[in-house]
Amino acid sequence: MPQSDETSAFDAATAVHRTQDGSLRTELDPGWEVGGGILNGGYLLSVIGRAAVLESPHAHPVALSASYLRAPSAGPATLTVVPGPSGRTLAHSLVTLSDAGGPALVVQATTSTLTAAPSEYGHPMPDVQPVEEGFSIAEHRDLAPPGVQVPGLSLRVDTRLDVATAGWALGQPSGEPVLRAWMRFTDGREPDPLALLTFADALPPTSFAMGNFGWAPTVQLQVLVRALPAPGWCLVEARSSELSGGWVDEDYRIWDSTGRLVAQSRQLARAPR
Amino acid sequence: MPQSDETSAFDAATAVHRTQDGSLRTELDPGWEVGGGILNGGYLLSVIGRAAVLESPHAHPVALSASYLRAPSAGPATLTVVPGPSGRTLAHSLVTLSDAGGPALVVQATTSTLTAAPSEYGHPMPDVQPVEEGFSIAEHRDLAPPGVQVPGLSLRVDTRLDVATAGWALGQPSGEPVLRAWMRFTDGREPDPLALLTFADALPPTSFAMGNFGWAPTVQLQVLVRALPAPGWCLVEARSSELSGGWVDEDYRIWDSTGRLVAQSRQLARAPR
Numbered sequence: 279m280p281q282s283d284e285t286s287a288f289d290a291a292t293a294v295h296r297t298q299d300g301s302l303r304t305e306l307d308p309g310w311e312v313g314g315g316i317l318n319g320g321y322l323l324s325v326i327g328r329a330a331v332l333e334s335p336h337a338h339p340v341a342l343s344a345s346y347l348r349a350p351s352a353g354p355a356t357l358t359v360v361p362g363p364s365g366r367t368l369a370h371s372l373v374t375l376s377d378a379g380g381p382a383l384v385v386q387a388t389t390s391t392l393t394a395a396p397s398e399y400g401h402p403m404p405d406v407q408p409v410e411e412g413f414s415i416a417e418h419r420d421l422a423p424p425g426v427q428v429p430g431l432s433l434r435v436d437t438r439l440d441v442a443t444a445g446w447a448l449g450q451p452s453g454e455p456v457l458r459a460w461m462r463f464t465d466g467r468e469p470d471p472l473a474l475l476t477f478a479d480a481l482p483p484t485s486f487a488m489g490n491f492g493w494a495p496t497v498q499l500q501v502l503v504r505a506l507p508a509p510g511w512c513l514v515e516a517r518s519s520e521l522s523g524g525w526v527d528e529d530y531r532i533w534d535s536t537g538r539l540v541a542q543s544r545q546l547a548r549a550p551r
Numbered sequence: 552m553p554q555s556d557e558t559s560a561f562d563a564a565t566a567v568h569r570t571q572d573g574s575l576r577t578e579l580d581p582g583w584e585v586g587g588g589i590l591n592g593g594y595l596l597s598v599i600g601r602a603a604v605l606e607s608p609h610a611h612p613v614a615l616s617a618s619y620l621r622a623p624s625a626g627p628a629t630l631t632v633v634p635g636p637s638g639r640t641l642a643h644s645l646v647t648l649s650d651a652g653g654p655a656l657v658v659q660a661t662t663s664t665l666t667a668a669p670s671e672y673g674h675p676m677p678d679v680q681p682v683e684e685g686f687s688i689a690e691h692r693d694l695a696p697p698g699v700q701v702p703g704l705s706l707r708v709d710t711r712l713d714v715a716t717a718g719w720a721l722g723q724p725s726g727e728p729v730l731r732a733w734m735r736f737t738d739g740r741e742p743d744p745l746a747l748l749t750f751a752d753a754l755p756p757t758s759f760a761m762g763n764f765g766w767a768p769t770v771q772l773q774v775l776v777r778a779l780p781a782p783g784w785c786l787v788e789a790r791s792s793e794l795s796g797g798w799v800d801e802d803y804r805i806w807d808s809t810g811r812l813v814a815q816s817r818q819l820a821r822a823p824r
Contacts, residue, residue, distance in 0.1 A: 340798070341771040367797070386616060399761070399795075401793065455672055497661055500616055502800055504793045504795065519673070521671045522668050522669065523778070524668075527777070544817050
């Protein structure tokens with residue numbers, strides 16, 4: 279747990295500040311990469327979410343739909359928020375993240391204020407073994423498949439794979455494009471809606487479970503935040519429904535430590551060769 | 552089947568034309584409504600998809616992420632397409648649909664050219680009874696629950712509910728937020744990627760299966776088109792994962808007549824009271 283006088287790694291890496299001329303700036307942290315210096319798409323979405331709520335009367339991102347135009351570089355970046363219609367329940371905006379090379383992400387953001395409303399219907403959390411029995415990606419970096427390095431992301435987001443979906447790391451891919459893991463920030467920073475935006479793209483590509491260890495660049499990603507997560511570990515599940523023609527989808531569900539469904543995401547990515 | 556010298560109702564209702572000054576215009580058809588004159592969100596997305604491919608080097612919409620700012624009126628509307636990065640595999644653009652009241656939908660469009668590539672992995676089509684045994688929404692309009700009128704959409708998209716998910720129409724809601732139906736255009740126009748955009752939002756709200764017959768306005772909707780559909784009926788399934796705090800998600804999978812998964816969608820909507 280970070281001490282109270284210490285900023286968590288996540289909060290530092292996603293900080294957005296307003297300059298004297300009123301524009302929004304951030305410093306993209308090279309540590310949140312997924313290999314080859316490519317920054318994680320969920321991490322970038324957390325930065326976007328922070329900018330969206332800064333310019334909204336509402337406190338939380340509830341729906342972000344992102345187009346990944348190109349991979350931005352680590353370092354300084356600018357955020358532009360164009361407000362759309364805004365009301366008592368929700369507000370719309372269009373957020374663009376740009377680095378020196380130009381626009382990298384364009385995101386439609388819907389913000390609202392999530393409450394402690396109980397769930398009226400919730401997709402149940404799957405049965406998995408306890409966190410302590412999960413397969414830690416960071417601790418087993420010597421077991422990574424050939425050509426795969428443990429990314430900076432997995433050092434910052436403690437990722438404990440459900441062993442039923444970790445066969446690929448031991449040379450025995452399941453052949454089913456499903457991955458599940460317990461997740462929390464390594465420094466103990468508790469989850470919140472902004473954290474869920476990172477978790478919603480923080481598993482390895484589902485193609486790993488098929489024995490294919492290439493990178494799967496995201497083309498579009500939509501994340502829905504459905505509730506305020508309780509403290510503790512989240513269970514994150516990714517599943518693909520269709521793989522063909524060089525395209526793959528990834529569909530995430532995230533439950534908090536009480537078993538409540540707190541976020542969903544879906545992305546279309548280019549399939550690794 | 553429409554005769555060869557006849558334009559299908561869908562093609563006529565989604566036609567986009569370029570005016571002399573180069574702008575794109577459409578005429579939104581009041582027939583594609585879902586009650587109270589509100590136009591179906593999937594129908595609007597088909598119009599958007601047509602505009603996106605008109606301004607793209609690629610032939611098909613593969614990912615559209617839409618924010619529904621407000622419900623547009625039937626009648627004349629304008630489409631603005633701002634091109635983004637474009638390459639051999641895909642092109643990005645931002646499409647806005649506006650009527651006399653201003654912008655109504657903002658959509659991030661990714662276009663590509665779908666091929667006849669075989670599926671390497673596909674989520675299997677669920678077992679349902681044959682089309683002829685499905686429960687036709689249009690034919691049973693006298694059975695509609697109190698306050699529910701058969702919408703214009705269901706007259707234009709022939710919708711045959713899986714009887715296992717049609718209990719709500721007979722006064723026996725299943726209590727599980729899942730609906731499934733065979734769909735095709737009533738005039739026999741065959742499915743294509745543009746049609747799938749309409750099908751991806753064409754079922755009644757999943758809350759109907761919970762016995763709640765209010766309108767569930769879409770806030771954001773993402774549709775992925777995964778393959779060129781074969782001729783014939785499509786099977787469309789909608790499922791909600793979480794209902795709370797006035798919000799509901801709807802998650803669609805669509806299979807073509809050969810059983811291949813051809814489209815997916817996910818939306819966040821305001822839950823009916």
